[in-house]
Amino acid sequence: MAREVRSLPKAHLHLHFTGSMRPSTLLELADKYGVHLPEALRSGEPPKLRATDERGWFRFQRLYDAARSCLRAPEDIQRLVREAxxxxxxxxxxxxxxxxxxxxxxxxxxxxxxxxxxILDAVDRAMRDTGLEIRVLVAANRMKHPLDARTLARLAVRYRDRGIVGFGLSNDERRGFARDFDRAFAIARDGGLIAAPHGGELSGPSSVRDCLDDLHALRVGHGVRAAEDARLLGRLADRGVTCEVCPASNVALGVYDKPEDVPLRALWDAGVPMALGADDPLLFGSRLAAQYELARDAHAFTDEELAELARQSVRGSVAPEEVRRGVLADIDAWLAAPAG
Structure with missing residues (x-):
């Protein structure tokens, strides 16, 4: 008998803003504003995506942009964050x-x-309403000019006391160079924010190395392609760099053909810390607990190993020490309780 993964305490470190929306909420907001959504977003089923080529990534971005266009008022933002x-x-x-x-x-x-x-007001209200501790990472878009990223980094540092804890870099990692954004990340680090850029999903191990060498990443968004380079795996493990692994989205975007192909075991065996994440549930059709179910069902992770994955997510977070201690103790209690 296996324990219920939904009751396993954990931290969630890789969730995008618009992508966290409930499909039903998207449909309601589209109707509210008269937005014509692509059929892939109206069907109620996760869209068929394969973003390993430029046409596929363009389609993914087009769907994401269509969903984002339905967020037009503060009350929409508040609803999204509360429901997430x-x-x-x-x-x-x-x-x-x-x-x-x-x-x-x-x-x-x-x-x-x-x-x-x-956005920050919505986060404050959602924390009060749900009791969940929420923090924000501001992410630059690597498809835009690096000067825009510097502006965002300065703004993120300015609002650090409002719950901004990190600085990221998202969008197609096959475009541009991480080093183009090194100044923005230096501004963020100097201001006390962690560096958590995307790398090692659509591009191979070199993009993970660039995150480490050029942006001094403490966490890497995705990072799974590091499994193709044993030396890089060792480097991640030695430095304790957490990879925010999103198994369902890796499959949905065509990075791997099936859940069994996602190299969870390769990272685990190499000692690379992982934090499982849902990425964009709106488009990929599964949320946080489903990632742990995938680790169990497709990779035979035991309850003991799932508990350790949860611990790694907590250790990889920026949660204060007293919060970490409490969640880690509750993970131990989950594991100590009888299965079934």
Whole structure:
């Protein structure tokens, strides 16, 4: 008999803002604003995606942009964050770090600073409403100019006391160079934020190395392609760099053909810390607990190993020590309880 993974306490470190939306909420907001959504977003089923070529990635981005266009007012932002928190609580999350690029919402929310303040206000309200501890990572878009990233880094540091804890770099890692954004990440690090760029999903091990060498990453978004380079795995393990692994999205985007192909065991066996994440549940159809189910069903992770994955997610977070101690103790209690 196996224990229920939803009741396993855990931290969630890889969740994108628009991608956290419930499909039903997207449909309601689209109707509210008269937005014509692509059929792939109206069907109620996760869209068929394969982003390993440029056409596939363009389609993914087009769907994401269509969903984001339905977030037009502060009450929409508040609803999204509250519902994302509710889903996380249901899946056993005790600490959520949600990633957002506020420039994407600025045109409809009065500008960059007002947009960020609306987002942070929504996070504060969601924490009060659900009891979930939530923090924010501001992410630059690598498809935009590096100067834009520097602006975002300065803004993120300015609002650090409002719950911003990290700085990321998202979008197609096959475009541009990580080193183009080194100054933005230096600004963020100097301001006390952790570096958590994306790498090692659509591109191979070299993109993970660039995150380490050029951006001094403490965490890597995805990072699974590091499994193709044994020396890189050793480096991640030695440095204790947590990879935010999102198995369902890796399969949905065509990085791997089936769940069994995601190299969870390779990273585990090499001693690389992992934090399982849902990435974009709106588009990939599964949330946090489902990632742990996948580790169990496709990779035969035992309850003891799932508990250790949960511990690694907590250790990889920026949660304060007293929060970590409490969640780690509850993980031990989950494992000590009878199965079934």
């Amino acid at each position: 928190a509710e889903e996380d609580v249901r899946d056993g999350s005790r600490w959520l770090e949600i990633q957002v690029d506020p420039t994407s919402y600025a045109p409809r929310l009065g500008g960059l600073i007002p947009a960020l303040e609306v």
